[in-house]
Amino acid sequence: MTHEPTQEPAYEPSPLADVDCRPSGDRWQLIFVRDLKHPPEKVWAALTTPENLEKWAPYTADRDLGETGEATLTMIDGDTQMDMKAEVLLAEPGKVLEYSMGTDLLRWQLEPSSAGTQLTLLHTVQDKDWVPKVAAGWHMCLDVAEKLLDGTPIAPIRGADAVNYGWLDLNSAYADRLSIEDTGLPGHLSE
Structure with a gap:
């Protein structure tokens, strides 16, 4: 039985994740921690396989991210798509996935927990x-990923469309929690 993605009932953001921010050289690193009620192997598949990534x-991705090496990630914003060079730097199945995405660096750490998996994302x-x-963006994406893992998928929430699902409120709440000024929409979306 296939579950078709839906936005019914209406998307409601989950409670805020545990977050922190720290300097990383001349850059900044988000530490985003969330518990998922699925085992690390299932979460790993959601993080690495193109057929799962496209759903949340x-x-x-142009290939499975579960192996080191170059890749292309295609960012999606409505009808607009933009290819970004990426490189998987570390891939320890069910444990750690680290890759560059343009100028950003993402490190996903998976730890078994009583709930299923404690997922820690370090995004520089x-x-x-x-x-x-x-x-705010990862919060929404991981809400969608969890629904996919639950077997009750909803359509991905990406790009400018995220504003229609509470992104502004999440951005403000995370800015407050992190004691960082809320500068609102990214410049390319506020024009």
């Missing part, structure tokens, strides 16, 4: 004011 992530960005924006 802000991008698709250039500018501190992007940290709450990134937290």
Whole structure:
């Protein structure tokens, strides 16, 4: 039985994740921790396989990310798609996935927990004011991923469309939690 993605009932963001922000050289790193009620192997498949990524992530991948080496991630915003060079730097199945995405660096750490998996994302960005924006985006994406893992998928929430599902409120809440000024929408979306 195939489950078709839906937005019914309406998407409601989950409670805020545990977050922190720290300097990383001349850059900034978001630490985003979330418990998922699925085992690490299942979460790993959602993080690495193109057929799963296209159902929840802000991008698709041209190959399985579970092996080191170059890859292309295609960012999706409505009808607009943009290819970004990526390189998987570390892939320990069910444990750690680290890759570059353009100028960003993402490190996904999976730890077995009583709930299923404690997922820790370390996302390094250039500018501190992007940290709450990134937290809000990953919050929504991981809500969608969890529904996919639950077997009750909803359509991906990506790009400018995220504003229609509470991104502004999440961005403000994460900015407050992280004590970072809320600068609102990214410049390319506020024009």
